[in-house]
Amino acid sequence: MDVIMPQLGETVAEGTVSVWHKTIGDTVSTKEPLFDVSSDKVEMEVPAPAEGTLLEIRVDAGTTVPVGEVVAIIVREGEVIEAKAAAPAAVRAEAEVAKADVASIRSNSVKAANRDANGNPLSPAVRRLVAEHDLDPTAIAGSGLKGRIKKKDVLAYLDSGASRAPARRFPAPPPLSFSADDTEVIPFNKLRKLTAEHMVRSKATSPHVLQAVEADFARVARARTGVSGGWKKREGYSLTYLPFIAKAVCEAIREFPRVNAAIDGENLVVFRRVNLGIAVDLDFDGLVAPVIKDADQMTLQELARAIRDVSERARTNQLKPDDFTEGTYTISNSGVFGTMITAPIINQPQVAILSTDGITKKPVVIETDDGDTIGIRPVGVLAQSFDHRAIDGAYSAAFLNRVREIIQTKDWATVLS
Amino acid sequence: MAELTYREAVAEAIAQEMRRDEDVVFLGEDIGAAGGVFKATVGLFKEFGPERVRDTPISEQAILGAAMGSAMTGLKPIAEIMFSDFLAVCWDIVANEIAKARYMTGGQMSMPLVIRTANGGGSRFGAQHSQSVENWAMMIPGLKVVAPSSPADVKGLLAAAIRDPDPVMFFEQKSLYPIKGFVPDGELVDELGTAKVLRDGGDVTIVALAAMVPRAMKAAEELSAQHGIEATVVDVRSLVPLDTQTILREISKTGRLVTVEENPRLCGWGAEIASIVADEIFWDLDGPIIRITTPHIPLPAADALEDATMPSAERIVREIVEKID
Numbered sequence: 001m002d003v004i005m006p007q008l009g010e011t012v013a014e015g016t017v018s019v020w021h022k023t024i025g026d027t028v029s030t031k032e033p034l035f036d037v038s039s040d041k042v043e044m045e046v047p048a049p050a051e052g053t054l055l056e057i058r059v060d061a062g063t064t065v066p067v068g069e070v071v072a073i074i075v076r077e078g079e080v081i082e083a084k085a086a087a088p089a090a091v092r093a094e095a096e097v098a099k100a101d102v103a104s105i106r107s108n109s110v111k112a113a114n115r116d117a118n119g120n121p122l123s124p125a126v127r128r129l130v131a132e133h134d135l136d137p138t139a140i141a142g143s144g145l146k147g148r149i150k151k152k153d154v155l156a157y158l159d160s161g162a163s164r165a166p167a168r169r170f171p172a173p174p175p176l177s178f179s180a181d182d183t184e185v186i187p188f189n190k191l192r193k194l195t196a197e198h199m200v201r202s203k204a205t206s207p208h209v210l211q212a213v214e215a216d217f218a219r220v221a222r223a224r225t226g227v228s229g230g231w232k233k234r235e236g237y238s239l240t241y242l243p244f245i246a247k248a249v250c251e252a253i254r255e256f257p258r259v260n261a262a263i264d265g266e267n268l269v270v271f272r273r274v275n276l277g278i279a280v281d282l283d284f285d286g287l288v289a290p291v292i293k294d295a296d297q298m299t300l301q302e303l304a305r306a307i308r309d310v311s312e313r314a315r316t317n318q319l320k321p322d323d324f325t326e327g328t329y330t331i332s333n334s335g336v337f338g339t340m341i342t343a344p345i346i347n348q349p350q351v352a353i354l355s356t357d358g359i360t361k362k363p364v365v366i367e368t369d370d371g372d373t374i375g376i377r378p379v380g381v382l383a384q385s386f387d388h389r390a391i392d393g394a395y396s397a398a399f400l401n402r403v404r405e406i407i408q409t410k411d412w413a414t415v416l417s
Numbered sequence: 418m419a420e421l422t423y424r425e426a427v428a429e430a431i432a433q434e435m436r437r438d439e440d441v442v443f444l445g446e447d448i449g450a451a452g453g454v455f456k457a458t459v460g461l462f463k464e465f466g467p468e469r470v471r472d473t474p475i476s477e478q479a480i481l482g483a484a485m486g487s488a489m490t491g492l493k494p495i496a497e498i499m500f501s502d503f504l505a506v507c508w509d510i511v512a513n514e515i516a517k518a519r520y521m522t523g524g525q526m527s528m529p530l531v532i533r534t535a536n537g538g539g540s541r542f543g544a545q546h547s548q549s550v551e552n553w554a555m556m557i558p559g560l561k562v563v564a565p566s567s568p569a570d571v572k573g574l575l576a577a578a579i580r581d582p583d584p585v586m587f588f589e590q591k592s593l594y595p596i597k598g599f600v601p602d603g604e605l606v607d608e609l610g611t612a613k614v615l616r617d618g619g620d621v622t623i624v625a626l627a628a629m630v631p632r633a634m635k636a637a638e639e640l641s642a643q644h645g646i647e648a649t650v651v652d653v654r655s656l657v658p659l660d661t662q663t664i665l666r667e668i669s670k671t672g673r674l675v676t677v678e679e680n681p682r683l684c685g686w687g688a689e690i691a692s693i694v695a696d697e698i699f700w701d702l703d704g705p706i707i708r709i710t711t712p713h714i715p716l717p718a719a720d721a722l723e724d725a726t727m728p729s730a731e732r733i734v735r736e737i738v739e740k741i742d
Contacts, residue, residue, distance in 0.1 A: 125672045125703040144704075145742040151672050151703040 001050055001079070003072040005065050008039045009321030015039050016064040017071055018190055022054050028074055035061075035071070038190045042321045052076040116140065118147035125151040133158060191286040202348045206263075206387035210343045211396050215404040217359050217378040220244045223412035235305070242278075242333050243304035245356050245382070247415075248406040249331065250274050250296035250303075256399035258391050259384075260328045262349040268390050277330030277347055278307055280314040288314050289347055291327040300415050335359060341381045351390035354403075355383045418601055424457040424594040426568035427533070430575035431458065431495060433604060435465050438493065441579060444471040445480055445497025445533075454499055455535055455594050477507045481532065485515050488530040488584075495579060500546045501536035501588060504553065515584045516559030528584045531575070536564070537628055537679050538711075538727055539592030543718035549679040549711070551626070552686050554586040555656045561609060562656040564588040566630035568598040570654060573607025581609060590628040590679075610658030614667060618647030621741055622668045624690060625677040626653045629728060633677050636733035644738050648675075656686050664690065665698050672703025675737055677728050682710040707740050709733055 005015050015037040028034050028048035036045055048054075052074040059071040114122055117138040122130065126149050130137050133154075140157045142149035188196065224239055231239045253260045253274050261270045276295035280288055290310035295303060313319050330347040331354045338358035346353050359380035366375045382403060386396045421429065435441045443461060445453075449472040452459035462470045473480050477498055484496035498504055504511060511532070518528045538547035554562045563578055563585060565571045571589065578585035615630070616637050625633035630652045637648040651667050653659070668674045674694055676687030691706045709728045717723050 123672070123703045124700045128700040143742075148704075148742065150742075 001052070001074050001076055002070045003034065003049060003074060005059075005067050005069045005071050006037065006046055007067050008037065008042060008044065009325055012039045012067065012321060014064050014066045016190070017059050017061050018043065019061050020057060021045075022048075024054055024057060026054050028052055028054050039321065042319060042324055043190055043317070044321070045317075048074055050074065050076050052079070116142055116147065116149045118142065120144075120146055120148040122149060123151065126154055129154040129158075189286070191282075191288070195287055198348065199345050202345050205348060206346050206351070207389060208343070208346060208385045209388045209393060209396070210383060210385050211393065211400055212341055212381050212383035213400045213404045214379055214381050215407045216364060217241060217244075217380055217407060219410065219412050220407060221359075221378045223416050226413055227416050235308075237308055239304055240307075241335065241359055241380070242331070242356065243300055243307055244407065244412060245354075245403075246276055246278075246292075246295060246303050246307065246331060247300050248403045248410070249329065249354060250276065250298075251406050252399055252402040253296065253329065255402055256395065258395060259352040259386065259399050261351050261390060262328070263351060263387065263390055264349070268351070271328040273326075273328065275326050275328045277327035277350075278310055279330060279332035279344075279347075280311050282315060288319065288324070289327065289330055289332075290314055290319050290323040291325065293326065300412075330354070331356065335380065341383050343383060344385050346385055346387055351387040352396065352399075353385050355385075357381050357383070418599045420597050421568045421572075421600045422594065423568045423571055423589070423596050423598070424453075424455055425459075426571035426598075426600055427457040427575065427589060428459055428461055429600070430572040430579070430605075431461055432464060433572075434576055434579040435461070435469060437604075438579075439469075440491065441493045441495065442469045442471070442487065443495045443497070444473050444483060446473055446475055446499050448472060448497050453497070455589075455591060457535075457589065457594060458497070477503045478510060481507045481510045481515070484530050484532070485510060485518075485528065488515075488528050489518070489526055493529045493579060495531045495533060498532060498534040500542075500591075501534040501550045502545050502548045504532075504534065504550060508553075511554075511560070511586075512557045516557050519583065520559060527582045529582045531578045531581075531585045531587050533575070533587045533589065535591040535594075536588040537590040537592065538716045538723055539590075539628060541718055541720060541723060542591075544715035547716045547718075547723070549590075549627075549681075551586075551588045551656060552680050552684055554588075555686055555689070556684070559584070560657060561585040562588070563609060563654065564590065564627040564656065565654060566590070566593065566625075566627050566652050568596070569600045569605070570607065570613075570652075572600050573605045574609065574654065576604075576606045577609050580606065585609070588627065593628055593631075596631070610655050610660055612654055612660035612663040613652045614649065614663065615652050616648065616650040618649045618671070620647045620671055621673040621675055621737060622649040622651060622671045623675045623677060623733070623737075624651045624653060624664060624668070624687070626656070626686065627679065629677040629679050632728065632730045633733060635730040636677075636737070639730065639734045640737060644734070646737065646741060648737070653686070653690075659690075659693075661693060661697070665694065668694055669698050669701040672701055673707075673741060674702070675707040675709060675733075677733055678708065678710040679727060680711065681713045682708065683713050685710050704741070707736060709736050 008015050018036045018038045020035045021033045022028055029051050030047050032047055033045035034048040036043060055075050056073040059065050116122060122137055137149060140149050140153055143153050144150045220241060228239060257270050260274055261268050273294055274296035276292045277289040292306045329350060332344045333356045334342050335356050335358050341357055342355040344353040344355040357380055359378050361376050362379045363374050364377040366373050382400060384396060384400055431443055447454055448458045449462040449470050480496050484494040487494045515528055518526050537549040551562055551564050554560050561583060563574050565574050575587060578587050615634060623633045633650050637650050640646040640648050649667050649671060651664055676690060678685040678687040687708045711726050
């Protein structure tokens with residue numbers, strides 16, 4: 001029976017086998033993970049499709065294959081295998097050759113890549129594109145004389161999305177030299193690599209601008225205190241500030257929809273739904289941003305539960321691929337550590353991200369009809385990074401100001417009751 | 418805007434500058450009362466008189482020697498060499514004296530003169546009266562070299578050449594004298610060292626000069642209509658200074674360069690451009706450089722033979738279609 005690369009979400013076309021939990025000959029079960037698979041969105045465990053024995057592993061750990069590709073073969077209990085197919089060995093040998101090819105191209109890209117599939121030399125413009133995008137020229141169809149590849153053929157090939165690797169836009173820095181005695185080397189895991197790539201890409205893509213407002217959380221604090229005992233008893237966890245901020249953000253987005261958007265070429269795509277990404281730290285072992293769909297349709301209580309739900313599932317590695325898709329705006333919360341302000345990096349392809357930081361009691365000047373007084377208020381900073389391609393400072397500032405207003409003036413006690 | 422012939426534009430430019438600046442004088446063989454053997458200077462003698470428009474003996478060395486001396490002593494002479502082939506007899510004056518005067522005097526002396534000459538083939542004048550010799554001048558440091566393709570460019574560039582403080586070789590292509598084109602009214606002064614993009618296409622960049630420009634344009638239309646090949650056409654206009662910014666930009670866009678040169682192939686200006694392309698934008702090239710030139714031969718006088726040797730629109734089309742893929 002074939003074990004195939006599962007569909008990891010509607011928008012995911014391929015997956016990487018990150019680790020095999022079983023070796024050939026092991027008993028496999030639908031109740032045990034057979035292998036882990038990761039995509040650019042998620043890492044998940046895949047159990048065997050049936051009870052049986054692992055006969056072959058066709059895709060080595062670390063290899064990326066399209067959804068639906070056979071990654072292993074298992075023999076179901078009682079199933080008789082007539083003849084072991086010769087294919088796997090051949091496939092492996094082919095893979096070895098391919099690897100060697102890649103290595104030789106990398107080591108001497110121009111020399112190795114100077115002919116097309118028909119033996120024609122490549123023009124300088126084609127060579128440059130091939131090197132820049134790490135392409136295999138023999139895979140590109142040429143439209144010129146005797147099948148010669150022209151520059152436009154490479155551009156068409158790149159447009160078709162058929163290239164085998166993304167452009168290497170950033171040259172690798174020279175390797176560090178360090179003493180093994182004085183250092184501990186921590187290899188990046190899959191999530192670390194994804195995060196690193198995403199952060200660099202986001203900074204390279206979007207001109208980030210940071211704006212921050214200071215908000216008085218007195219009303220929110222009063223509402224929390226009012227229900228805190230009952231909430232914790234009923235729900236099993238404390239009611240934090242975050243759902244209030246999320247609620248305020250959802251309401252403010254209704255008035256300032258362009259922060260709830262993505263850039264597509266030269267268009268700003270403004271989303272009608274508000275799908276709120278919540279950045280969750282995995283106990284210092286990575287960062288994910290699961291998405292709460294249609295957050296603007298939720299009550300404060302529902303939002304609190306949804307935030308709790310995705311955070312819990314994130315920490316226990318229970319998130320599903322679709323938990324990561326379709327986000328339209330993201331909130332990052334470093335507040336538990338008492339930070340004052342954080343400049344967050346935009347979660348691409350969104351155009352804005354809000355950071356909430358520590359809410360601490362501070363002396364605040366309060367204006368009354370009888371003159372100004374100083375009061376002690378819980379105050380916190382709301383900081384938003386926005387993509388200056390998409391919107392301008394005034395719009396972002398007006399949005400932030402609206403979030404603050406809602407936090408400061410809404411009758412939260414009634415909302416909660 | 419008036420429609421002028423290429424030859425009328427020559428006289429207009431000279432008249433414009435002689436009216437503006439009385440230091441501008443004009444000398445050459447039969448340029449005065451006769452109006453020039455190509456009728457490119459009609460009317461100047463009548464307007465400006467024999468002091469400023471001087472007929473000379475048949476001695477190219479005397480013409481250029483007098484021009485050089487008067488330039489050294491404050492005038493701004495325009496000297497005509499009837500056929501550019503005859504530059505050979507006065508090359509010492511051009512290459513060693515005129516071109517070097519500013520340098521040899523440490524900048525104390527400038528040489529504000531223009532040498533106008535009828536250049537190139539297509540008029541059945543034979544091997545000694547048809548040569549395209551702009552590349553002779555191009556290889557001498559100290560000379561500016563201009564070769565216009567249209568009446569408007571003749572007027573604007575010749576005016577700019579006359580106002581330039583250094584020696585300018587101005588090559589008029591003699592088969593272009595009868596062509597017509599619109600020229601803006603009023604004073605017209607163009608800028609030396611600028612190329613012109615005459616046509617925009619995505620597939621190939623044709624770089625041409627003087628009489629080869631209208632042929633390249635005709636070929637480009639034919640390539641578009643008959644073969645689906647869209648050509649950019651760049652008129653070089655000025656070989657020294659050379660507008661490499663425009664030329665290289667236009668070649669980079671298509672990745673393909675075709676030069677169309679009237680000069681014999683060896684050391685033609687297109688070879689220099691090909692060399693600059695290899696130095697500066699090699700990685701933009703999407704195929705071999707194609708040079709379309711007259712072969713390395715004396716130009717024949719017989720109609721059919723002259724037509725067979727100089728690049729024609731048909732030959733430009735044929736070579737591009739054959740070699741571009």
